[in-house]
Amino acid sequence: MLRIKNLSKSFNMGTDHEINIFNNLNLEIEKNKCTAIIGSNGCGKSTLLNIIGGSIPLDQGQIIIKGKDISKLREEKRALHIGRVHQTPSMGVSPSLTLLENMSLADKKGQNFTLKKLIKKDNIDRYVELLKALDLCLENNLDTKVRFLSGGQRQSLSLVMATMKLPDLLLLDEHTAALDPKTSSVIMKKTNELIAKYSITTIMISHNMKDAVEYSDRIIMLDKGQIVLDTPSIHVTERELIEIYRAKLEQIVA
Ligand SMILES: Nc1ncnc2c1ncn2[C@@H]1O[C@H](COP(=O)(O)OP(=O)(O)OP(=O)(O)O)[C@@H](O)[C@H]1O
Numbered sequence: 001m002l003r004i005k006n007l008s009k010s011f012n013m014g015t016d017h018e019i020n021i022f023n024n025l026n027l028e029i030e031k032n033k034c035t036a037i038i039g040s041n042g043c044g045k046s047t048l049l050n051i052i053g054g055s056i057p058l059d060q061g062q063i064i065i066k067g068k069d070i071s072k073l074r075e076e077k078r079a080l081h082i083g084r085v086h087q088t089p090s091m092g093v094s095p096s097l098t099l100l101e102n103m104s105l106a107d108k109k110g111q112n113f114t115l116k117k118l119i120k121k122d123n124i125d126r127y128v129e130l131l132k133a134l135d136l137c138l139e140n141n142l143d144t145k146v147r148f149l150s151g152g153q154r155q156s157l158s159l160v161m162a163t164m165k166l167p168d169l170l171l172l173d174e175h176t177a178a179l180d181p182k183t184s185s186v187i188m189k190k191t192n193e194l195i196a197k198y199s200i201t202t203i204m205i206s207h208n209m210k211d212a213v214e215y216s217d218r219i220i221m222l223d224k225g226q227i228v229l230d231t232p233s234i235h236v237t238e239r240e241l242i243e244i245y246r247a248k249l250e251q252i253v254a
């Protein structure tokens, strides 16, 4: 489904602050599967998702989705096929617009429209159904401005908006990290339900080993931009993963 071929990326090239993040990285992501990416702070996880999503250009290599090289495609064009949920609840939604306006905007992705014609009454029942599935009573607040929602409610809305057009690929960058443990667990379960229901190919970055083991099909560990572990999730336990993680961190500190 997704192939990353010979990806190389450095930041601040030619300066004293030059950092080489990826050097000929190769990776294939299977269709309809959830792949978790784990690894220590700064190992390149978000950079990888940003390169796939198109918000950061690559230096060399190719990003191929469904056989098509999208490396040169602008971020807005890629967004037609790639859904994203970020770590910060303020990203991915427009706080000054209502839930209905936000969902209508997500629904119009890639289409030309006037603001006057943004909301189509025929679609409201579908939006209500999508929100109902979250069990957060958001369907009763369609006219509430998103800035009044809690972080968990915003992340849930963001998730619904990222998936409502059934993207070829869903990118989750620590999307529950800013939430309290209980809300984080609720949102993770809802995410899993959505991904499973629509068989959405997903890459999920997480620092939560339990979530990685429980909710993904495959786990990839990055270390300094390299894949140091690539395993079916059923072959590792949370405990083993933490031990591997610790051992890697100790190598870094040593
Ligand atoms: N736009 C940028 N310009 C310069 N350096 C950057 C940029 N984006 C990321 N970096 C650097 O690249 C490295 C990898 O960052 P990245 O955000 O990919 O790490 P990460 O694995 O997502 O870490 P975390 O777990 O803390 O989110 C870091 O050293 C970071 O400072």
Ligand SMILES: [Mg+2]
Pocket: 045, 046, 047
């Ligand atoms: Mg990150």
